Amino acid sequence: xxxxxxxxxxxxxxxxxxxxxxxxxxxxxxxxxxxxxxxxxxxxxxxxxxxxxxxxxxxxxxxxxxxxxxxxxxxxxxxxxxxxxxxxxxxxxxxxxxxxxxxxxxxxxxxxxxxx
Amino acid sequence: xxxxxxxxxxxxxxxxxxxxxxxxxxxxxxxxxxxxxxxxxxxxxxxxxxxxxxxxxxxxxxxxxxxxxxxxxxxxxxxxxxxxxxxxxxxxxxxxxxxxxxxxxxxxxxxxx
Numbered sequence: 001x002x003x004x005x006x007x008x009x010x011x012x013x014x015x016x017x018x019x020x021x022x023x024x025x026x027x028x029x030x031x032x033x034x035x036x037x038x039x040x041x042x043x044x045x046x047x048x049x050x051x052x053x054x055x056x057x058x059x060x061x062x063x064x065x066x067x068x069x070x071x072x073x074x075x076x077x078x079x080x081x082x083x084x085x086x087x088x089x090x091x092x093x094x095x096x097x098x099x100x101x102x103x104x105x106x107x108x109x110x111x112x113x114x115x116x
Numbered sequence: 117x118x119x120x121x122x123x124x125x126x127x128x129x130x131x132x133x134x135x136x137x138x139x140x141x142x143x144x145x146x147x148x149x150x151x152x153x154x155x156x157x158x159x160x161x162x163x164x165x166x167x168x169x170x171x172x173x174x175x176x177x178x179x180x181x182x183x184x185x186x187x188x189x190x191x192x193x194x195x196x197x198x199x200x201x202x203x204x205x206x207x208x209x210x211x212x213x214x215x216x217x218x219x220x221x222x223x224x225x226x227x228x229x
Contacts, residue, residue, distance in 0.1 A: 004159075031215075035219075042219070043160075043221075045217070045218075045219075048214075048216065056214050056216045090159055090160065092217075102148045102165075102167040103215065104162050105162075105209070105217055106162070107152075107159035107160040107161070109159045110158075110159050
């Protein structure tokens with residue numbers, strides 16, 4: 001099976017612009033989560049989508065949004081970019097086969113966003 | 117709420133040294149515990165996991181035992197290699213918190229020849 005794919009891999013934007021990142025989960029996986037990784041803050045949870053519905057949400061401003069399509073592919077959008085949004089954005093998927101929290105989360109390679 | 121605490125890094129070891137990276141957790145339910153590894157320029161990869169108390173996860177010479185009495189899941193390897201240089205993340209997931217993953221801050225390991 002193909003792994004989690006993220007596009008684009010690298011992105012450079014300027015302050016005030018908006019950006020959309022895309023994630024294709026492993027085939028058959030219905031849960032997609034997004035994380036922001038920075039040297040100072042580490043790995044921070046943005047949100048999780050399951051069956052096109054946002055199920056969990058981290059502590060990020062409303063400029064960060066996401067959605068999931070019927071084929072489980074997901075996008076996240078960041079509006080009005082700030083310098084501090086420069087980070088590696090990671091997407092992860094899991095199958096949701098087990099309700100007991102035992103499913104492994106599989107990560108994509110990330111999108112490196114640089115805001116100038 | 118649920119959380120994971122990892123030992124601070126960075127950690128620098130000589131090749132063939134013994135590695136321990138401490139991880140403790142706080143959880144209201146019965147979590148599954150994970151160790152992920154991130155090599156430079158890549159996403160996170162699952163290293164090992166344990167889904168119940170006293171389970172031992174192992175992979176590539178790394179081991180970790182789920183200790184409920186001490187709420188710990190320490191990562192160990194008997195003899196590290198230069199190729200083990202990476203950042204290691206401890207994480208938990210539990211059904212009572214919607215299966216959300218909680219990650220530690222990561223521990224950077226550098227192995228020198």
